[in-house]
Amino acid sequence: MNIIPTLCTNESANFAEFPFYKNGIPVNGALWGITLKKAGSMRFRWDETNSLRRNTLHKIAEGRKIAQVELIHSKTVLEAPADGFPAGTQCDGILCVNKNLMPVITVADCVPIYFFEQKSGAFGVLHSGWKGTGIIAEAAEMLQSLYSAKPENILIAIGPHIRECCYIVDEERALYFANNFSEGCISEYAAHDKDSSCLKWKNKGTKQFHLSLEKANLSIISKLNIPEGNITLLQDCTCCNEIYGSNRRQTSKGEVFTVQAAFVKSGTAEKNVSF
DSSP states (O other): OEEEOOOOOOTTOOEEEEEEEETTEEEEEEEEEEEOGGGOOOOOOTTOOOHHHHHHHHHHHTTOEEEEOBOOSSSOEEEOOTTOOOTTOBOSEEEEOOTTEEEEEEESSSEEEEEEETTTOOEEEEEEOTTTTTHHHHHHHHHHHHHOOOGGGEEEEEOOBOOTTTOEEEHHHHHHHHHHTOGGGEEEOOTTTOOOTTTTTTOOSSOEEEEOHHHHHHHHHHHTTOOGGGEEEEOOBTTTOTTSOOHHHHHHTTOOOOOEEEEEEEEOOOSOEEO
């Protein structure tokens, strides 16, 4: 796998973007990225106006039209129309081949998953919360049915999200993931592991567990026969690293959490950049 250990950025950066990698080599065709806490909240609702979001994404898009949807914590993926989605569209994943579009979803601890299919040029982004874990399989099926995609041509990047160090869940959720994805994605939480109010956020019951959403998604990807060399991991924890917005970290402090925009766009591979 291609590993980006942590995002090093200057304090004034509003977003960061990266190329996809294949066997350690950056690939031309698409770029993926995420806004940072410094940029402010990228919250999106069809019935709300967020001028900060509009201006920030306009800069990132560089003339492309924003393809945006309202999230519903599902496994639903939609192909973007040529002129973007009509008002009211709801789903958790966006797929397109139109280089004049920039698909965008929002996250605040959930997993942003990005993909690029080299032969057709199709690209997209997914919001994979715990309820939506498995959405990557839906996207892969669409790539195959719409573009005859083969696993060896699908590149995937898993972006920053709350990692197992900070994602502590109750036994019911832990068993759901162990039974449906992989036993390796959970481990029992011990009180001495870490003492933080954000870790115990809204958890109930006596037993608590570390949950790795990354490992759960990798278990799904392995069943899709996508080569490990096609997968890129940005191993930042949004709860630990304060350059990111985090529902758990910020809510535990009584703050309003910062929603981030995860985006993907056509582009040429360069070194990792932040602005």
